[in-house]
Amino acid sequence: MDRSIIIALLGFIIATGVTMALYQINFQGFTHLTNYSKKPAYSLSGTRLFSNGTLFLQIDRVAGPDTYGGFIVLVQILYPNGTVLYQWNATQLGHIPSYDIINEYPLPGHMAYSDGFALVVPLGQNATVILHAPIRIPLGTYIVRVYDVDGSYEAYGIKFQTYVTVNQ
Amino acid sequence: MVGTENIMVKKQEMVMEDAQKYLPVLRVTLGWMYFSAFLRRTVNVPDKLNPHSSAYVGGKLLTFIPHAWQPIVGQLEWLVSHPSILYPFLLLFTAVEAIFGLLMMLGFMTRLSGLVIAILAWSIGAAGGWLGPTCVDEWQIAAVEGAAGLMFMLTGSRWLSIDQYLARKWPRGLRILNLYIPLW
Numbered sequence: 001m002d003r004s005i006i007i008a009l010l011g012f013i014i015a016t017g018v019t020m021a022l023y024q025i026n027f028q029g030f031t032h033l034t035n036y037s038k039k040p041a042y043s044l045s046g047t048r049l050f051s052n053g054t055l056f057l058q059i060d061r062v063a064g065p066d067t068y069g070g071f072i073v074l075v076q077i078l079y080p081n082g083t084v085l086y087q088w089n090a091t092q093l094g095h096i097p098s099y100d101i102i103n104e105y106p107l108p109g110h111m112a113y114s115d116g117f118a119l120v121v122p123l124g125q126n127a128t129v130i131l132h133a134p135i136r137i138p139l140g141t142y143i144v145r146v147y148d149v150d151g152s153y154e155a156y157g158i159k160f161q162t163y164v165t166v167n168q
Numbered sequence: 169m170v171g172t173e174n175i176m177v178k179k180q181e182m183v184m185e186d187a188q189k190y191l192p193v194l195r196v197t198l199g200w201m202y203f204s205a206f207l208r209r210t211v212n213v214p215d216k217l218n219p220h221s222s223a224y225v226g227g228k229l230l231t232f233i234p235h236a237w238q239p240i241v242g243q244l245e246w247l248v249s250h251p252s253i254l255y256p257f258l259l260l261f262t263a264v265e266a267i268f269g270l271l272m273m274l275g276f277m278t279r280l281s282g283l284v285i286a287i288l289a290w291s292i293g294a295a296g297g298w299l300g301p302t303c304v305d306e307w308q309i310a311a312v313e314g315a316a317g318l319m320f321m322l323t324g325s326r327w328l329s330i331d332q333y334l335a336r337k338w339p340r341g342l343r344i345l346n347l348y349i350p351l352w
Contacts, residue, residue, distance in 0.1 A: 007322065008322065011318055011319070011321075011322050014318065015286075015314065015315040015318045015319070016315075018290055018293075018311070018314055018315075019311040019314070019315060022290070022293045022294065022297050022307055022310060022311055023304075023307060023311070025237050025294070025297070025298075026235070026293070026297040026298040026304070026306075026307045027298065027304055027307065029304075035298075035300070035301070035304060036234070036235050036298055037298070037299050037300050037301040038301050060234075061234070062234040062235075063234060063235070065301050066228070066231035066299050104249075105230050105248045105249060106251060107224065107226055107227045107230055107248060107251075108219070108220060108221060108222050108224055108227070109221070109222030109223065109224060109227050110227040110230050110231070122227075122230075122231075123230070123231040123234065124230035124231045124232070124233045124234055124248075125230065
């Protein structure tokens with residue numbers, strides 16, 4: 001075959017291949033189409049709760065628009081049966097002192113913070129937020145759950161909650 | 169018979185060279201996509217390259233992480249955790265976008281610029297290609313610009329370009345010793 005035809009076919013295959021591969025990688029377009037930019041989602045893995053009422057809320061914003069924060073307006077500690085043991089509302093979450101919010105990535109404009117109305121978590125940021133419940137928490141297993149300002153605690157099949165065990 | 173074949177080949181070559189006339193339609197737009205990124209970060213909003221500003225483009229890399237292509241998540245995390253490396257990386261990235269965007273528009277070393285632009289576009293596509301709430305925005309940008317870059321690597325652009333003159337003078341490309349590198 002002519003050398004130029006081989007090069008042309010190779011170019012065609014590479015460009016088309018990358019286009020299709022990125023479609024699958026970015027959006028699972030050939031299996032289960034998902035656009036993760038539409039709604040905020042949070043992962044709480046690594047969250048810890050202690051019997052003195054201290055909650056180390058590990059919050060990772062894993063989906064939603066890149067240009068606008070995710071807004072947490074409710075944090076709950078629940079018994080495994082779903083009854084609320086304790087919760088922090090929007091006013092409380094909007095006034096967490098900055099020293100109780102530890103951001104993993106030090107990038108201005110992309111830090112988690114309290115804005116007076118909610119706890120703001122920008123896309124990609126992973127922050128440890130320290131909250132204090134004024135109660136003693138009996139040893140056992142609990143669910144820690146957060147709500148986005150749109151009222152949901154689930155998006156893309158990701159639940160914004162995690163199971164924690166209090167053992168000290 | 170040999171004569172007819174020669175005429176056929178000549179005719180085909182003329183058609184190919186004629187097609188070169190239509191390449192600037194895309195070339196300048198493609199180059200501008202990259203050159204204008206440099207302008208936005210230096211002329212329009214210089215704060216985009218200020219590590220202490222909320223407009224700092226370093227933050228964009230952070231937004232890529234949640235659903236970036238798995239093999240490069242580690243590198244992205246490492247980069248955003250090291251501000252002293254992130255900053256020169258962004259300067260270098262912006263410079264590469266500026267230089268090869270401009271070269272693509274001028275049609276100077278178009279084949280090389282096409283290759284660099286394809287690599288830039290596809291790299292961004294692998295990192296932040298999942299972003300875009302309106303359509304599947306970043307993937308569309310990456311896929312189309314990557315394919316266009318690769319196409320220019322294969323075609324060059326020998327009309328309304330600096331390469332037009334270089335190709336006339338040195339039709340086989342840049343010569344290094346006995347090796348010819350087809351930069352145009």
